[in-house]
Amino acid sequence: MKFSGKAHKFGNDVNTDYIISGKYKFKTLDMNELAKHVMEDLDPDFYSKVAPGDFIVAGSNFGCGSSREQAPLAIKHAHISAVLAKSFARIFYRNAINTGLPVLECDTDLIEAGDILDVDLAGGYIINRTKDIRLAVKPLPQVMIKILNDGGLAPHFRKYGGFNFD
Template identity: 60%
Template sequence: MKLTGNAHVYGSNIDTDRIIPGKYTKTLDMSQLADHVLEDLDPDFRKNVKEGDVIVADDNFGCGSSREQAPLALKAAGISAVVARSYARIFFRNAINVGLPVIEASDHAIEKENIVQVDLMNGIIFNKTKNETYQGTTMPRVMINILEEGGLVPYLKKHKDYVL
């Protein structure tokens, strides 16, 4: 599973309220979530993001509450993957559950508007703009399978005969 997109770069401790403000979490309308993603952190994000783009962050991305709307909003906005030095564990798990690819890469030099390719299977991030490769964590095959199915629910529906 390889994903390529333009990098939108942010710092450390980007919490779920910055990803999607709490006042918008009472809807199940994914387009409404997408319309407000990162609006307090980056007011121009929504007009600049394109389908397939990648979020890149420093440490502790997705900290704060355990709301699933944060990774859902990013996915609905067209984000193909998130690369961060580290994640809040509940955000990481929620992202996998909703089918948003995430990868940890503690040592990267990705800058705004770099074109990056994320190879989840091998845990490699290739910065096409700088012609640099960064080693990220490799993901267990079952997690790749969950992402390929679009999230945990579609995965379980497809594999219901194997789930106890």
């Protein structure tokens, strides 16, 4: 999987209530509606700035907080191609993979808001085209790449009848 887009940068400890505020989580199950409110507590204009393929870039502990899968699903429905962070909260990380949202651990210090990035998930690298530098990412296990390629865990299970490690 390869993606290209613009970086939208946030800091450390972005919790799931910042990703999608609790005031919306119980009002609707429509992910396209929830997507309009992604990151609005940190950047009220975020949804209007995002173009399909863009990236959320953050510091450490992205996705801390509740274990609800609405956060990665809302990000995915906001047309974000991947989240790049120094580290992720464990439950958010697994929910993201399970819902088909790529999440990659890397040093995000050399990525600024507005930088244009090319991400190669299988290759395990990011090209920051704005700064003409290559960044390594922590490689994902092959089964996780397969789950992401299939659109998430449920589609993967439907396709193979369980985990496919081949």
